Amino acid sequence: MQVVLTVPKxxxxxxxxxxxQAVRQLDPQAQVEGDPKxxxxxxTSERSMGDLGQALAQAGYPPA
Ligand SMILES: [Cu+2]
Structure with missing residues (x-):
């Protein structure tokens, strides 16, 4: 499953x-790309969007 999250920070x-790093702690197989622009x-991960969003929030980057 692929998800796209908007992370203002x-x-x-x-x-x-x-x-x-935060996503890989949740799912070592995850593919992660971020674009600061x-x-x-x-x-791309088997984990749910909720779990992924929570991992980002805990790392200090809550999705919008
Ligand atoms: Cu930075």
């Missing part, structure tokens, strides 16, 4: 790294 490549994070 996504500002730079370091933010992307933090988000990637569009504030969008694209995640």
């Amino acid at each position: 996504l500002a730079c490549a370091a933010c992307v790294d933090t988000i990637v 569009t504030k969008q994070v694209r995640i």
